[in-house]
Amino acid sequence: MATGRSHRPATRSRGIPEATVARLPLYLRALTGLSERSVPTVSSEELAAAAGVNSAKLRKDFSYLGSYGTRGVGYDVEYLVYQISRELGLTQDWPVVIVGIGNLGAALANYGGFASRGFRVAALIDADPAMAGKPVAGIPVQHSDELEKIIEDNGVSIGVIATPAGAAQQVCDRLVAAGVTSILNFAPTVLSVPDGVDVRKVDLSIELQILAFHEQRKAGEEAEAAAHDGSGPVAATRREAAEQGPDGDVPAVMPA
Amino acid sequence: MATGRSHRPATRSRGIPEATVARLPLYLRALTGLSERSVPTVSSEELAAAAGVNSAKLRKDFSYLGSYGTRGVGYDVEYLVYQISRELGLTQDWPVVIVGIGNLGAALANYGGFASRGFRVAALIDADPAMAGKPVAGIPVQHSDELEKIIEDNGVSIGVIATPAGAAQQVCDRLVAAGVTSILNFAPTVLSVPDGVDVRKVDLSIELQILAFHEQRKAGEEAEAAAHDGSGPVAATRREAAEQGPDGDVPAVMPA
DNA sequence: CCATCTTTGTGCACGCGTTCACAAAGACAT
DNA sequence: ATGTCTTTGTGAACGCGTGCACAAAGATGG
The missing domain is CATH 1.10.10.10 (Winged helix-like DNA-binding domain superfamily/Winged helix DNA-binding domain)
Structure with missing residues (x-):
């Protein structure tokens, strides 16, 4: 809920x-x-x-x-x-399914860090029938229809979602219904899950945006410093992000 | 420092x-x-x-x-x-380089979320000479030798590291020396950077381990509850992680 | 113009996490 | 056995982030 x-x-x-x-x-x-x-x-x-x-x-x-x-x-x-x-809990073996075998899903399947720490890729699942049977990282991709059966047969409790954003919630619901109680979400969406299910998200775009914020801040400070210094300490062509007064409340012209 | x-x-x-x-x-x-x-x-x-x-x-x-x-x-x-x-800072354009074009690097290059928000993949860089010139996501891969030149020519201030752990620090040092001041690190290593450089890390393995911890905890509680209940609320074959008393200080036998 | 209703913006209290600083504990040399 | 030296384990203070609860602000209807 x-x-x-x-x-x-x-x-x-x-x-x-x-x-x-x-x-x-x-x-x-x-x-x-x-x-x-x-x-x-x-x-x-x-x-x-x-x-x-x-x-x-x-x-x-x-x-x-x-x-x-x-x-x-x-x-x-x-x-x-x-x-x-x-x-x-790494002294036991955790079977994991990866749903969505695009570029990212394939990268995850090939990622060595899993196997080394008690995690075992139990199955790769994709909605595209053309993918079915095709081996990725030595494991044949299975079709989404098999999702519930795979989860139950292998006692999977951890699922990784690497689908497009649009499919994520639906996949999540099916995983949870089938018994998964921990989800690692790479899709850029907020997932709704019932109580007792843990979700962790990894969002590449968000990380970059946070970096951009700090980067802009640095550029701003530097521009301020350079204003009465003359020699810019950093390389050639960097934009200065000039507008915007020192205080937050800009009378910005940008209407509805 | x-x-x-x-x-x-x-x-x-x-x-x-x-x-x-x-x-x-x-x-x-x-x-x-x-x-x-x-x-x-x-x-x-x-x-x-x-x-x-x-x-x-x-x-x-x-x-x-x-x-x-x-x-x-x-x-x-x-x-x-x-x-x-x-x-x-998304109203301006942020050129980004991705270093290490393995599975993950390729996935990142193909990731749509970048372009949509002011980020532009300025270059893909890999140490493998065999990769040079090969297009990934429509962008030809360039050799690491070109790293400094690429950074300076494009005014890149954000770098993404998707190399193996062993190469990450070295790549990081070169990026920073060339003028990069924000780094998104996918390699499972702690990076040392000088003051003024921001590092954000994304570690798939760590996220999974955190999930495993909570999963184990849930399994433990559930086992405790089931002990005087009889009907396990969750699916069939799940391991119970029985050992380990309720309190932290187990007399664990595991010597040096 | 006034009353009512909705929704923002924020003062305040609380709890978690971090850090400092130090006493207790043990190793090691003499 | 005793003293010294190193390093842990933790009490206590502090600061940040969160969430509650409410007053202020504005829209809307009569």
Whole structure:
């Protein structure tokens, strides 16, 4: 019944803050790197640097999982890898379906990062009959008609939507009806899902727009600075975004 | 000098909270949809529903941009589209380069959401000489050797990294040295960039791991409930993730 | 012109997340 | 065994973001 509740499942899960959960994969990746180089222990300072976060934050994050460090020494890499993996549920196997095998869907199917961490692509599904049977990343694409059967047969609880925006909600509804309770959505749409279903979205266009905002801001400040400096610090042809006074309330002429 | 400072440029930009900036693209998308259906005005309530957020939050967000609504009526759709576009810097043209034309890079090149919002793919760059000249999404791939020249000639300030993890930092360094000040990183690595450069990262594997965490939590709760209920509410074969007591401090046997 | 009704804009309180700073804990050398 | 040194784990303060609830503003009808 809840409409468009994107990530952040509101309730703090088992005492572990959502923000911490979001960082655990980051730590895990850094730790895996250390593990491969056979580093036995790390300090919070070192690991924090490798993961790109504050060391105090990292220690507090780990404190939610338990006391897994040794004072004066640091954390045992292998042990921590195991603990975080277990906490994230990566010690079990998660079958995943990808719906919508266009460019993006194919890229996802080929993405190595899945298999390496407990995720297994159980099926690729597309609405185009011409795609059916065609192998992508070594897996034959199946037609949408089979969606429900595939989900149930494989016990799939995580679905990835990589369809065009128009089809996303419909696909989402079918996935949920068939038993999927976690969805990763790449389509640029707000999905409505019932309570108890988690949705996370990845929107390339939105990320770029956020960057553009900051980029514009930088260009504006720089233009201001250059106004009484003379030498522009950055390359040749960059537009200056001149209009718009320093304060927000421009008398902008742009009627209805 | 700053290491791995991912998004959140710390300083609140021009008084607009970062959280608000991140939602503006969402509003813009919803508004664009309304605009195409020639809807003249929307209330905060309606628009909030379409964007999947709280209406109070939406109103507060808009209040940072100025007073663009009319009490008793709502917001003028076209006017708001313009204001948000301007605020995000989408009224100007942003040339973008994509580095690393594998599956993902190709998918990005083909992604329609870019062109529609002021972004223009200025060049596709790959390190593989065999790719050079090969057209992807109608644009010929260029070799990495040309990177600096391309950036400077086109005044590119936004770069997208879709290379393997191993190459990402090196590519990043070259982009920054050539004048790029905003980077969208798809490689699963923490990038180090100097101050003044913004990095946003998109990590498919991390999103899935976060979902897995919540999925595991749900399975655990459900198992607990089913323990004295008898009828599992969800489909047939789902693993139960039984071990692990209700409290965090498991005496787990997994030594160093 | 006045009353009513709708919807915005925002003051305020609350909760989450971050960061600082330090005491407690353990390793290690002597 | 004792002291020193390193590093963890956490109490406490702070700041940001969210959501409630309401007053102000304007439209609309009589």
